[in-house]
Amino acid sequence: MTDANTDTEPGRVETTRPEPPHRPSIDEVGDLARTVIGNTEQVIVGSHDAIEHIVTAMLGRGHVLLEDVPGVGKTMLARAIARSFESSFSRVQFTPDLLPSDVTGTNVFNQKTREFEFRPGPIFANVVLGDEINRAPPKTQSALLEAMEESQVTVDGTTHALEQPFTVIATQNAIERNRTYELPVAEVDRFMKRLELGYPEPDAESAMLDRTVGTHPIERLEPVATLDQLRGARAAVGEITVKGPIREYVTRLANYTRERAELGVSPRGSLSVLRAAQARAALDGRGYVIPDDVKREAAVTLAHRVRPASGADRTGRDVIEAALSAVRVE
Amino acid sequence: MSTTVRSALAERSSRFDGGVRRGLALGAAALLIASFLAVCFDVADVAGGTNRLVLFVAASFVAATLLARFLPAVAALLIAAALLGVGLWSYVLAVPNGAALLRSFGAVRADVLALLTGLSILQIAEAGIWVAGIAPAPTFLAWYFALRRQYVGAAVVGGVTLGFFVLTGDAGAVVVLAGVVGAAGVVGFGELDSYGGRSGHAEVLVIVLAAMIVIAPLVSVVPSGAEESLVPSGGSGGGGGSTVEGSLLAAGDRVGIQGSISLSPELRFTVESDRASYWRAAAYDRYTGEGWVRTGDTRPLDGSLAGPPGNATTIDQTYEAEADIGLLLAAWKPVDIAGLAAEGAKVTDLNGLQPGDGLEPGDTYSVTSRQPIATSDALRTAGRNYPDGLAERYTALPESTPQRVANRTARITANADNPYDTARIVERWLEGTKNYSLDVDRPDGNIADAFLFGMDRGYCVYFATTMATMLRSQDIPARFVTGYAEGQRVAEEEWVVRGYDSHAWVEVYFPDAGWIRFDPTPGGPRTAVENASLEDARAGNATDIDTNASEGGEWTPTPTRTPFGGTNDSEPDDAANVQGGLEGVAEEEAEGANGTVSLPPGAETTGSAANGTGGDSSGPGPSLPSPTREQWAFGLVALAGLAAGARRSGAAERTYRELWLRYHPDDAPATEVERAFERLEYLLEQRHRPRRPDETPREYLAAIDADDRAVRVGDLYERARYAGSATGAEGDEATELVAGLVRERTPLLRRLRRS
Structure with missing residues (x-):
């Protein structure tokens, strides 16, 4: 129990979130959002609305569920937005055998200190991409969903606060329904938005092919906003x-x-x-x-x-x- | 905002639920029933039995209300038929000789025919019992049908009943109009009730009904329209002729009382008689409060008539008609009549004479009369031992006659201890306290009460009506008599009678003497008015106003009309009155009164009405004519129709909007901006289309491609409404922008700018 973010009292979260030094004006928030969107669009072609929706969901402290057929760029879209911020990003591929601890992290025994110590799972990141979330069994799904709702995870009775800001972008395949664990409505409710990308327009698809046939441009994508800026923008939006x-x-x-x-x-x-x-x-x-x-x-x-x-x-x-x-x- | 207003209107419209529709339908049914009940109550008021009628009608309503829940229609029809049968049977039992009458089918048929061809219910005996027998059945049936939602049935029952009263002539124009509106309303609102109409339909119906009410009276208001006026245009009410003659002698069995009238100086007839007298035309026994009606049958004259019960002197008269005239005049009391013109003469129930056909100029007939002679002392001691039924018949007053009439009369006549003194005091009191004038506003309601307490002037009809009423209130048998005063004496035994001599007076019954004449009208002023009329006519070179003899003036000074000149009594005042009062001659009626009207009624009425509405000259200043109750009601109905029409056509809302568009109250800036936007919305609605309820202001402005100013107002509105912030400058800006748009929209200005 040495994690700095861990409270000694189970079930309680130490809310030590430093106020951002600068509260941006609405205009600055708008500029920031547009910058992020423009940056993302260098990589993702033809999904302007979806990008806007994801960016506004992040500003509005929400999580996003992308639902569509495979191969329309869901994952790429999530990664591109995550990279536009100077944020930590992790990706979890949900599979039928994925365990809750594979998401949240687990306590492991440290041979040196002879103590259990918490090893955080992939969910400890600013932007978490949960791929094909409907392929995991309900127990694993609920671990993710609890984290989304509470902004914290509880492992072995100890509660660990997540990174802030924290945004989950989950994807879900709309086909092969019989081989998946479809999310109940009650759980889908925790996502602020559900987006359907759809196939790109012919022009957009052509442009996308042109850009990505060589090196994928996402590798060259530079962050355009800091986490502090994102926190400030979230606060301003709430006002x-x-x-x-x-x-x-x-x-x-x-x-x-x-x-x-x-x-x-x-x-x-x-x-x-x-x-x-x-x-x-x-x-x-x-x-x-x-x-x-x-x-x-x-x-x-x-x-x-x-x-x-x-x-x-x-x-x-x-x-x-x-x-x-x-x-x-x- | 306008959408809110519209949706509120729509909601209200849809909230026009079954209860309201049913209420309106039942209200119309009640109006229809009330229309014929009003006739019944009028009759009951005059003839007696109001309380009984109220009881029966209330019971009918209650029974219909209770039975309508479960009683099938056939049973209801049977009950109504039984009610009618029982009612008529009770009536037959109540009238003298009723049962015998019933045995003669011909008599019954004749009576029914007579009723259906204009015999007033007031003229039948025991009319109060008759209406009490008739009224419950249609009331029960109509209300039963209305409650059963068989509105057409209710309209038919009510309409037939009202139609019957129309045929008898007892339903006035206003009552008929109310009944017709009620019948139309029953069917109309009933349809709405049955098929679930909306308030829009009801508004249409209201417009139609209001149009019925408004247009019907207009028929008689426009020039050359029909004569009877539903809405009196001035102070003078009633219809018919506007001369004294017209008002007295035009109608056969009833006499209405009018407002202002005028006099005709034209010749009517000459009389050769061995004594002066009043030339009597007709008598009336039933007072309706607004006029007089004669009850009883008229029968052909067969042989001689009985003379008066007491001492009498014989007067032989010979009449020569100088104009078309529908009367058989005679001094009271006629016993014999001879001459060509007397062929086919009839006798009324009151022993008056009636010609078979009208008389033409030159027609002559002679009458022998037995004029009662009695000294005042004899009359004082005559007592009150009246023949059977006479007192009841001649002392009846409408039940609505105020008690104050009797009280006032009792006070005036406190010193009198016998009917004769009472009559003399009343006669003198009226002569002394009321002025003579032909120019009066006809009062509403009971004429006698109004004249006694509310008027300081009137003419013979008012005086006579009031005196008869006052005497009746003291249980003294009195009746109203019309005819002609003696006229201009042109020779020792010859009198010339002109139109203005037509007159009304009172006869009072004394046991052992019979009917004795009393004339409460002041004689002097009346003669003055008549002479003035004659002088005017002569100055105007009018024809038909003089015989050869009459231009020379009086043969002797005209005796004072009241007290009337006496004969052989030494005590001038007393005896003169007594014996002068013992006049009598024929009574009757005048269908030929047309010939007696010398001027178009319209012309005369107009003049006098104008005077009448001018108000009393004693007033402090020019007074506006104050509307009568009917005029108020008429105006309200017209207003309701206009309002419904305006609402229906949207004119009301448009008018309101036009004003509202230009009205900019100083308000909080946010409110000001919101108001400005509402006005903008209305403008754009006119030019493009209304904003759909689900459209945001921004979507709307974009969809109609609004210009920059409108978009700017939209921005200001969004900020004011959704950010709750607006500065005074923004409020002014929005108001100014919209005002500019309003100005542009005004068609005239737009056209000017284009050119």
Whole structure:
């Protein structure tokens, strides 16, 4: 129990997060976000929206689930964004035999000191890429999900705080469903956003091939933002104004889905869409959230939390679209 | 914001639920039922039995309400038929000789026909019992149908009943209009109730109903429209002719009371008689509060008539018509009539004469009358031993007659200890306290009460009506009589009678003497008015106003009209009144009154109405005519229709919006910006399309490709609303930008700028 980040009392986290020295203005946050996005786009072609969504999720203190067919660049996208920050990055390939301790870390016996010491797992990084998360058994999945929710892991009764900022970008294959452990809705709920990349446009694919056929450009990608800048930006985004009309709008949207789907948007979902909207406002250099921000973020932040009424030939996304076109903006 | 307003309107519209629709339908049914019940209550008020009618009607409503839950329609129809049968049977039992009447099918058929062709219910005997027998059945059935949602059935029952009263002539225009509106409302709102209409449909119906109400009276207001006016245009009410004659003699079985009237100096007839008298045309026994009605049958004259019960003197008269006239005049009490013009003469139930056909100029007839003679002392001691039924018939007053009439009369006549003194005191009191004038505003409600307490002037009809009412309130049998005063005496035994001599007075019954005449109208002023009229006519070279003899003036000074000139009694005042009062002659009626109207009624009415509405000259300043109750109601209905129409057509909202667009209250900057944006939204809505509820302001402005100023206002609005921050400068800027856009939008300015 010598880890510096470990509290002596189990279940308690020592919250010693130094305040960032500089609280950036909204404009600076917007500049920062755009710089990161531009940097990432040097590597990833044709996924501007997805990049924006991931960057805003990071600013909004959320985690992202990328769901799509294999080979559309999910992993590359996550790596490129992680590299754009001066952050630690780790990748976990989830497999059916992966154990929770393979993710969180484990206590090992040190022969020299004759004591157990904690060896942190891959989750102790600023950006964690969990690849094909749905291939791991539920127990392992839940280890990751608990870390996402609590920003901490508990190993052998000892709680270890994770790096800050901490962002999980998980990917999930949308095919071969019968050979996977699909995440229950309750657990998907912990992701701020679920994104579907889709195949690139022909032009974009051609450009991508051109750039990556030799050395992959990601190897040359330089960080453009420090962790301190990211922390400051997150703090600034959290301060962005959300007035009553916006909160009421989000509440109406959530209620709409609750009335018209078997499982509607949870309060956590409502919170997520507001945080994402804050980040979106910051990206726009705006100090307050407008309904357009909410609309822009609603589909990606809410659709995966909705289970449509059984028998209805609709997806969660359809329900959200319907809510957006039915709920009054005031 | 406008979307909020619209959605609120939509919500309210959809909230127009079944309860409201049903309430409206039932309300209309109640209006329809009330319309014919109003006729019944009017009759009951005059003829007696209001309490009984209230009881029956209330019981009908309660029974219908209770039975409507489970009773099938067939059973309800049977119950209504039974109610009607029982009601009519009770009536037959209540009237004298009723049972005998029933045995004669022809008589029943004749009575029904008479009712359906204009015989007023007020003219039938025991009318109060009759309506009490009739009213419950349709009330029960109509209300039953309305509660059963069989609205058409309710409308049919109510409509047929009201239609019956229309045919009898007892339903006034306002009542009929109310009934028609009620019937239309029952069917209309009933349909909405049955098929789930929305408030929009109800608004259309309100417009239609309001149009019915508003347009119907306009028919009589526009020039050359029909004559009867639903809404009195001035102080004078009622319809018909506007001369005294027209008002008195035009209608056969009833006399309405009018407002301002004028006099015609045209010749009517000449009389050769051995004594002066009032030439009597008709008498009326039933007072309705607003006029007089004669009850009973009119029968053909067959042989001689009985003379008065007491002493009498014979008067022989010969009448020559100088104009078309529908009367058989006679001094009271006629016993015999002869001459061509008397062919087919009829006798009313009150022993008045009626011609078979109208008289034409030159027609002559002669009448022998037996004028009662009695000294005042004899009358004082005549007592109150009246024949059976006479007191009931001639002392009846509408139940709505205020008690203060009786109280005032009792106070005035406190010193009188017999009917004769009472009558004399009332006659003198009216002569002395009220002024004579043809220019009066017809009061609402009970004429006698209004004249007694609210008016200081009037003409013979008011005086006579009031005196009869006052006497009846003291249980003295009195009736209202119309006819002509004696006219201009052109020879010892010849009188010329003109239109302005038409008159109304009172007859009082004394046992052993019969009907004795009393005239409460001040004589002097009346003669002055008449002479002025004659002078005017002569100055205007009018024809038909003089006979050869009459231009020379009076044969002797005209005796004072009241007290009327006496004959052989030595005590001038007393005897004159008594014996003068013993006049009598025929009574009757005048269908031919058209010929007596000398001027177009419109012209005269206009003049007098103008005077009437000008108010009293004693007033402190020019007074505006104050609207009557009917005018208020009319105005309110018109307003309701306009409001519904305006709402329906959206004109109300548009008007409001136009004002609101230009109204910029000084407010908190954030509010100011939001208001400015609402105005902008409205402008853009007019030019492009409304903002969809799910559209954000930004999406909307982009979708319609709004110009920079609008986008700027949108930005300011977003900041004000979603950031909660707005400076005064921003508020002003938004207001100014939108004001500019509003100005551009104004078509005239835009056109000017283009050119």
